[in-house]
Amino acid sequence: MKEKNCEELQREVERLKSLLDISLKFGSTLDLQEILNLIMEIAKKTLDAEASSIFQIDEEKRELFFVVATGEKGKEAKTIRIPWGKGIAGWVAEHGKPLLVPDVSKDPRFFQDVDKKTGFKTKSILAVPLIRKGKVIGVAEVINKKGGGEFTVEDTILFEAIAEQAAVAMENAKLYSQLENLFLSSIRAIVNAIEEKDEYTRGHTGRVTEYSLLIGKRLGLSNDEIKTLELSALLHDVGKIGIPDSILRKPGRLTDEEYAVIKSHPLRGVKILEPIENIKHILPGIKHHHERYDGKGYPDGLKGKKIPFYARIIAVADAFDAMTSDRPYRKGLPIEIARKEIEENRGTQFDPECADAFLRELDENPERIEEIIKRGRE
Amino acid sequence: MKEKNCEELQREVERLKSLLDISLKFGSTLDLQEILNLIMEIAKKTLDAEASSIFQIDEEKRELFFVVATGEKGKEAKTIRIPWGKGIAGWVAEHGKPLLVPDVSKDPRFFQDVDKKTGFKTKSILAVPLIRKGKVIGVAEVINKKGGGEFTVEDTILFEAIAEQAAVAMENAKLYSQLENLFLSSIRAIVNAIEEKDEYTRGHTGRVTEYSLLIGKRLGLSNDEIKTLELSALLHDVGKIGIPDSILRKPGRLTDEEYAVIKSHPLRGVKILEPIENIKHILPGIKHHHERYDGKGYPDGLKGKKIPFYARIIAVADAFDAMTSDRPYRKGLPIEIARKEIEENRGTQFDPECADAFLRELDENPERIEEIIKRGRE
Numbered sequence: 001m002k003e004k005n006c007e008e009l010q011r012e013v014e015r016l017k018s019l020l021d022i023s024l025k026f027g028s029t030l031d032l033q034e035i036l037n038l039i040m041e042i043a044k045k046t047l048d049a050e051a052s053s054i055f056q057i058d059e060e061k062r063e064l065f066f067v068v069a070t071g072e073k074g075k076e077a078k079t080i081r082i083p084w085g086k087g088i089a090g091w092v093a094e095h096g097k098p099l100l101v102p103d104v105s106k107d108p109r110f111f112q113d114v115d116k117k118t119g120f121k122t123k124s125i126l127a128v129p130l131i132r133k134g135k136v137i138g139v140a141e142v143i144n145k146k147g148g149g150e151f152t153v154e155d156t157i158l159f160e161a162i163a164e165q166a167a168v169a170m171e172n173a174k175l176y177s178q179l180e181n182l183f184l185s186s187i188r189a190i191v192n193a194i195e196e197k198d199e200y201t202r203g204h205t206g207r208v209t210e211y212s213l214l215i216g217k218r219l220g221l222s223n224d225e226i227k228t229l230e231l232s233a234l235l236h237d238v239g240k241i242g243i244p245d246s247i248l249r250k251p252g253r254l255t256d257e258e259y260a261v262i263k264s265h266p267l268r269g270v271k272i273l274e275p276i277e278n279i280k281h282i283l284p285g286i287k288h289h290h291e292r293y294d295g296k297g298y299p300d301g302l303k304g305k306k307i308p309f310y311a312r313i314i315a316v317a318d319a320f321d322a323m324t325s326d327r328p329y330r331k332g333l334p335i336e337i338a339r340k341e342i343e344e345n346r347g348t349q350f351d352p353e354c355a356d357a358f359l360r361e362l363d364e365n366p367e368r369i370e371e372i373i374k375r376g377r378e
Numbered sequence: 379m380k381e382k383n384c385e386e387l388q389r390e391v392e393r394l395k396s397l398l399d400i401s402l403k404f405g406s407t408l409d410l411q412e413i414l415n416l417i418m419e420i421a422k423k424t425l426d427a428e429a430s431s432i433f434q435i436d437e438e439k440r441e442l443f444f445v446v447a448t449g450e451k452g453k454e455a456k457t458i459r460i461p462w463g464k465g466i467a468g469w470v471a472e473h474g475k476p477l478l479v480p481d482v483s484k485d486p487r488f489f490q491d492v493d494k495k496t497g498f499k500t501k502s503i504l505a506v507p508l509i510r511k512g513k514v515i516g517v518a519e520v521i522n523k524k525g526g527g528e529f530t531v532e533d534t535i536l537f538e539a540i541a542e543q544a545a546v547a548m549e550n551a552k553l554y555s556q557l558e559n560l561f562l563s564s565i566r567a568i569v570n571a572i573e574e575k576d577e578y579t580r581g582h583t584g585r586v587t588e589y590s591l592l593i594g595k596r597l598g599l600s601n602d603e604i605k606t607l608e609l610s611a612l613l614h615d616v617g618k619i620g621i622p623d624s625i626l627r628k629p630g631r632l633t634d635e636e637y638a639v640i641k642s643h644p645l646r647g648v649k650i651l652e653p654i655e656n657i658k659h660i661l662p663g664i665k666h667h668h669e670r671y672d673g674k675g676y677p678d679g680l681k682g683k684k685i686p687f688y689a690r691i692i693a694v695a696d697a698f699d700a701m702t703s704d705r706p707y708r709k710g711l712p713i714e715i716a717r718k719e720i721e722e723n724r725g726t727q728f729d730p731e732c733a734d735a736f737l738r739e740l741d742e743n744p745e746r747i748e749e750i751i752k753r754g755r756e
Binding site: 005006009010012013016017172175176178179180181182183185186187189190191192193194196197238241242244245272273275276277278279 | 383384387388390391394395550553554556557558559560561563564565567568569570571572574575616619620622623650651653654655656657
């Protein structure tokens with residue numbers, strides 16, 4: 001092995017320090033997109049490149065798509081998808097090996113569409129696979145060595161270590177979101193199965209959840225808030241499990257006592273879920289989804305913005321579904337009538353903001369809501 | 379800043395490379411304990427220490443406990459817990475700052491109990507906090523510089539970067555296991571609520587799950603297998619949701635048709651859960667928990683080891699609970715009778731291995747099983 005001179009060592013120290021930098025940055029955030037952006041900014045800087053990017057693999061569509069694209073034309077690049085097996089990235093994804101292309105104009109594998117669409121001029125590329133458990137999950141690239149130099153074998157080794165960090169972050173995020181999906185789908189499946197037994201409620205929770213999410217997105221909720229809203233809506237009627245069928249499905253008029261039992265379901269729901277650790281954040285939405293904005297609801301007669309936010313959203317969704325879904329003894333109301341009801345009761349029964357968000361959705365995307373209602377009538 | 383000489387640079391390169399090594403090792407495993415062990419072995423080697431350790435904080439008990447303890451006396455050390463605020467580690471946990479102690483005999487903060495109990499002779503300590511989102515979640519230490527030297531400020535900087543990697547791994551694992559708990563507890567709460575309505579089944583699933591886990595642990599299942607078993611057991615009767623109460627709770631003898639409906643519950647369970655992504659691994663346990671080892675069970679009349687493993691475990695647990703739990707029309711059987719039933723039917727109704735595991739548990743830990751049964755009779 002040849003001895004390295006002092007200058008080379010100094011350079012190596014600098015490079016290795018930038019890797020260290022990545023692990024420190026890791027500490028400050030848990031948002032995957034942010035982590036990946038940070039890592040690729042550091043890669044670009046450390047490897048003296050004009051641009052850097054990460055592609056993820058869409059196995060279903062058999063395409064690569066940009067997760068990160070730094071550099072001048074990054075924004076433009078991010079909209080482009082690369083067909084399976086195409087381009088340098090495609091080759092790396094397929095072969096699971098790094099690829100150093102000093103002059104793309106001489107490499108027939110180079111996929112020219114990205115440059116054409118962005119106006120960027122790619123000269124050289126260093127691409128490495130992102131590998132987890134022996135499987136390629138993406139590709140990382142640095143593009144154009146600054147000052148017209150070439151990427152080296154040493155660059156490749158360093159870039160592979162950087163890519164490893166990105167791959168770990170991506171894999172962790174994926175595992176977490178898979179578990180999240182498993183959780184929500186399981187709750188959804190069980191709640192559906194319970195409702196399935198009963199013509200009254202069949203599909204109710206699913207529809208209320210969909211309406212709630214439409215409202216939540218209109219109101220600009222963050223990803224985390226949307227998740228909380230979804231879980232709250234999925235479980236808003238869970239307290240009905242404890243109510244005897246003889247009351248829940250009574251076709252005729254309820255006695256006062258029976259009605260009181262029905263009205264206990266929000267508190268029953270809280271009682272069922274309360275023992276669960278880490279679920280406290282959804283209890284307010286469940287407890288208060290039958291409050292009214294004017295304070296005439298139950299269980300606590302809360303008024304206005306004192307009603308928890310998620311409960312105000314679910315209240316609108318719940319009422320709309322109650323009106324528009326078919327019942328054994330009557331057809332569901334037409335959308336226009338239900339729409340008018342919500343409009344007329346904004347500020348009395350409903351939080352005006354939540355009602356308005358839903359009305360906007362109804363006016364701008366009527367097909368989507370029609371489709372949800374129709375599904376319930378099948 | 380003073381220029382570094384070539385030798386210093388060479389050393390720095392070596393150290394930084396060991397950090398790189400950590401990120402590469404990260405790739406090969408996802409088991410937290412393994413990752414932390416790896417990281418601390420690398421720390422020990424890179425920093426030329428005799429031993430290294432990681433402490434985690436037990437907030438409830440206000441203690442620090444070892445998660446990793448490398449070095450000669452590591453095994454002995456791991457059983458020791460350190461009271462809050464005690465020792466070098468306690469100081470670092472409290473102040474959230476690194477601490478370099480060249481000679482512990484001169485530092486009154488040093489907690490001597492560990493050395494006393496292990497026979498290890500601590501001379502110097504370098505300790506750094508593990509911090510996530512501004513909160514101290516643990517402490518990492520390297521102990522005794524080899525050759526009698528002292529840990530340096532440079533060591534501290536490098537060790538902080540290593541600790542950061544450990545902190546990220548710990549935080550990720552914690553978030554994941556919190557979500558897992560939330561998932562399982564939610565399923566448990568909903569299933570409990572469904573069973574609560576019915577004297578027949580009250581608490582059944584909870585007890586079957588506990589018995590199944592006792593068997594699984596006896597059989598030496600891995601952590602992941604235990605999790606799959608738990609979810610399978612929690613959902614083994616989910617198909618009963620779809621069966622009319624008039625049949626499910628009929629006090630007298632069932633007609634052949636009614637019995638056929640009851641027997642459809644394993645397949646109904648599969649139908650409810652099938653649409654869920656990533657849940658395929660628990661379907662076999664649910665579908666086949668009423669098979670018999672001699673092939674006379676349902677739905678498929680599978681025989682012997684052809685019956686999926688989790689299903690064979692749940693079958694024993696299910697039968698034991700059916701015998702020992704009270705029913706509206708009869709008291710539960712005494713443990714000894716139920717024990718004998720299982721013993722006599724090993725190899726016909728039950729997989730002998732699973733039956734034996736449960737019998738061993740019954741013989742060696744009768745109080746635990748009595749307690750589970752008693753809870754159901756309250």
